[in-house]
Amino acid sequence: MTTKEHQSKHYEFKAEVKQLLNILVHSLYTNREIFLRELISNASDALDKLRFESNRGTEIDESELPLEIVIELDEKSNTITITDTGIGMTEEEIITNIGTIAKSGSAEFIKQLSESKAEANNIIGKFGVGFYSVFMVAEKVELKTRSYKKDSASYLWISDGLGNYEIKEIEESAQRGTSIKVFLKDDSKEFTQKYRVEEIIKKHSNFVSFPIKIGDNRVNTVAAIWREPKSSVKKEQYNEFYKFLSYDTEEPLEVIHKSVDAPIQFNCLLFIPSKNIDIFGFNREDYGLDLYVRRVLIQHKNKDLLPEYLSFVKGVVDSEDLPLNISRETLQENLIFTKISNSVTSQVLNTLEKISKEDKEKYNIFWEQHGKIFKVGYGDYANREKYMELLRFDSSNNFKNKELTSLSEYVSRMKPDQKEIYYLFGASREALAMDPHLEIFRRKGIEVLYLTDPADEFIMSSLFKYKDYDLKSVDQADLNKLDNLNDVEQSEKKVEDLSKDDELQLTSLLSKMKEYLGDKVTEVKVSGRLQDSPACLVNTDNTMSSSMQKIMSIVNKDTAVPKKILEINRDHSLVRNMLKVFKSNPNDEFIKDATDQLYESSLLLEGYLSDPHKLVARINKLLTESSEWYSKLKNI
Numbered sequence: 008m009t010t011k012e013h014q015s016k017h018y019e020f021k022a023e024v025k026q027l028l029n030i031l032v033h034s035l036y037t038n039r040e041i042f043l044r045e046l047i048s049n050a051s052d053a054l055d056k057l058r059f060e061s062n063r064g065t066e067i068d069e070s071e072l073p074l075e076i077v078i079e080l081d082e083k084s085n086t087i088t089i090t091d092t093g094i095g096m097t098e099e100e101i102i103t104n105i106g107t108i109a110k111s112g113s114a115e116f117i118k119q120l121s122e123s124k125a126e127a128n129n130i131i132g133k134f135g136v137g138f139y140s141v142f143m144v145a146e147k148v149e150l151k152t153r154s155y156k157k158d159s160a161s162y163l164w165i166s167d168g169l170g171n172y173e174i175k176e177i178e179e180s181a182q183r184g185t186s187i188k189v190f191l192k193d194d195s196k197e198f199t200q201k202y203r204v205e206e207i208i209k210k211h212s213n214f215v216s217f218p219i220k221i222g223d224n225r226v227n228t229v230a231a232i233w234r235e236p237k238s239s240v241k242k243e244q245y246n247e248f249y250k251f252l253s254y255d256t257e258e259p260l261e262v263i264h265k266s267v268d269a270p271i272q273f274n275c276l277l278f279i280p281s282k283n284i285d286i287f288g289f290n291r292e293d294y295g296l297d298l299y300v301r302r303v304l305i306q307h308k309n310k311d312l313l314p315e316y317l318s319f320v321k322g323v324v325d326s327e328d329l330p331l332n333i334s335r336e337t338l339q340e341n342l343i344f345t346k347i348s349n350s351v352t353s354q355v356l357n358t359l360e361k362i363s364k365e366d367k368e369k370y371n372i373f374w375e376q377h378g379k380i381f382k383v384g385y386g387d388y389a390n391r392e393k394y395m396e397l398l399r400f401d402s403s404n405n406f407k408n409k410e411l412t413s414l415s416e417y418v419s420r421m422k423p424d425q426k427e428i429y430y431l432f433g434a435s436r437e438a439l440a441m442d443p444h445l446e447i448f449r450r451k452g453i454e455v456l457y458l459t460d461p462a463d464e465f466i467m468s469s470l471f472k473y474k475d476y477d478l479k480s481v482d483q484a485d486l487n488k489l490d491n492l493n494d495v496e497q498s499e500k501k502v503e504d505l506s507k508d509d510e511l512q513l514t515s516l517l518s519k520m521k522e523y524l525g526d527k528v529t530e531v532k533v534s535g536r537l538q539d540s541p542a543c544l545v546n547t548d549n550t551m552s553s554s555m556q557k558i559m560s561i562v563n564k565d566t567a568v569p570k571k572i573l574e575i576n577r578d579h580s581l582v583r584n585m586l587k588v589f590k591s592n593p594n595d596e597f598i599k600d601a602t603d604q605l606y607e608s609s610l611l612l613e614g615y616l617s618d619p620h621k622l623v624a625r626i627n628k629l630l631t632e633s634s635e636w637y638s639k640l641k642n643i
């Protein structure tokens with residue numbers, strides 16, 4: 008035997024890996040057992056990849072080896088070794104896969120983690136933190152690997168997880184696959200105990216589809232439960248499988264287990280999580296369903312089986328009809344695959360519809376947790392009708408217990424002559440309730456949907472219509488259409504009608520106001536929509552709602568205040584008082600102050616007032632004057 012000595016090469020971990028290692032090594036995470044879940048899941052992935060290559064006819068080294076994961080425990084040397092017969096790694100693969108973090112989103116994950124260390128413990132178990140989690144329990148790791156490709160060399164990778172690792176080619180040919188020897192820290196001796204390791208495997212890795220052995224004994228009880236008849240699967244089995252799939256610690260909100268025969272044959276087992284697990288919102292790549300063909304995993308987290316707006320769904324789909332050797336790249340163009348994905352989408356939407364009818368409380372949980380992502384489904388034209396029925400909104404209707412409404416419920420409450428569905432966007436329910444634009448809707452008793460999520464605006468304008476009813480933003484509504492609806496709310500105090508002369512004076516007052524405001528507004532005119540407020544700004548055309556306009560100006564980096572019409576409530580006492588002053592002296596300074604104030608207050612409500620100094624100074628001036636009059640009046 009030749010004893011050619013191979014040189015060790017030393018490398019440093021990439022910065023983001025160091026950061027992750029630092030967090031993991033120093034975290035006081037009590038649930039350190041998940042390191043085993045991660046190593047087994049990598050072994051299982053490596054075996055899946057090997058089986059996949061083998062199915063598509065790739066030549067495999069040592070093809071006679073059984074596909075399995077073997078665990079050896081050694082109390083004396085305080086080690087645990089996890090060996091798989093998967094695809095293994097070449098030297099370059101070790102460096103790229105283990106030395107850097109390949110997963111998208113991981114870097115952001117680390118950033119968030121290091122910024123909020125306190126929360127690290129809660130988060131570690133929920134995410135697949137991957138290979139590096141081994142350093143929570145290891146003082147040293149030796150990884151031996153040989154790729155499945157013919158004539159691959161064997162390599163030994165060693166690291167203490169502190170910042171560096173070394174790689175050395177080894178002379179003696181290793182078995183195909185990867186073997187990871189973990190030298191446990193003194194406080195981690197428990198992981199050399201058979202009963203303890205068995206317990207961990209049963210808890211986290213029971214559904215891994217390859218045998219996991221300790222010695223000669225298989226520990227995991229594989230069952231493709233999605234292929235079993237629904238009646239024979241217990242609730243606990245569903246829960247256990249869901250937790251295995253999702254890393255969630257809670258039970259799912261809903262289980263969808265279907266065996267579909269027509270038009271295409273497949274089994275699916277899907278789960279709707281009871282919580283939005285993507286706690287940071289950056290984990291957007293980490294979704295998808297596992298695609299099997301006759302029990303063989305073809306693709307982990309396939310992203311095309313469900314549209315993105317249903318990406319909160321976890322689960323597996325197992326097809327009878329797809330060829331085993333199908334490549335992941337051509338899946339999307341495969342007709343059978345398309346049919347399966349359409350059918351899976353319908354399964355989910357039908358289930359949601361069923362919940363919405365039969366269990367409102369459950370549906371509310373769904374909406375609260377997943378509504379934000381679900382709403383993105385406005386682009387799914389094929390399922391638009393179903394999708395729209397599933398939307399929920401807050402509205403001006405006074406519901407008990409913060410209930411939400413569907414569009415069909417809204418329609419059932421519409422006025423006999425009402426032809427449109429109205430909505431308004433605002434910062435909060437409270438802000439919306441006080442919006443002057445809503446006054447006429449309140450007077451007519453017309454319900455208005457309250458939108459508070461910026462995305463809602465896009466969604467509404469893209470949907471455009473529900474059944475025969477146009478969806479209309481309140482500030483785009485054609486008020487003439489409201490004229491023939493009776494008032495339900497009478498204004499409390501009857502205001503006196505204006506005399507002929509006063510009518511003329513009012514017209515001059517409005518032109519005076521326009522003169523003061525100059526180019527800031529296009530027009531000053533009498534309003535038909537106001538009841539309690541003296542004035543408001545409205546758009547000059549009806550092509551875009553105010554909030555949409557605002558979004559567009561942010562997109563276009565346009566900081567100019569859009570020119571609008573200032574509408575005046577002629578029955579408001581402030582306006583009537585202004586008229587009195589105007590009649591005695593058209594050039595009284597008060598008219599100018601009041602005009603500026605009305606304009607800027609309206610601007611403020613629309614969210615456009617960038618500099619409040621003038622407004623505040625004017626209010627102070629007016630308050631000073633009025634306090635003087637007030638004290639005189641009260642003889643103080």
Ligand code: ADP
Pocket residue numbers: 045049050052053091093094095096104105110135136137138139184185
């Ligand atoms: P992830 O599994 O999410 O990709 P990990 O940190 O767990 O992230 O693993 C990083 C990469 O290292 C894997 O994607 C894989 O390429 C490689 N790897 C880890 N363990 C093994 C193994 N047992 N066999 C082959 N490759 C492995």
Ligand code: MG
Pocket residue numbers: 045048049135137138
């Ligand atoms: Mg992994």
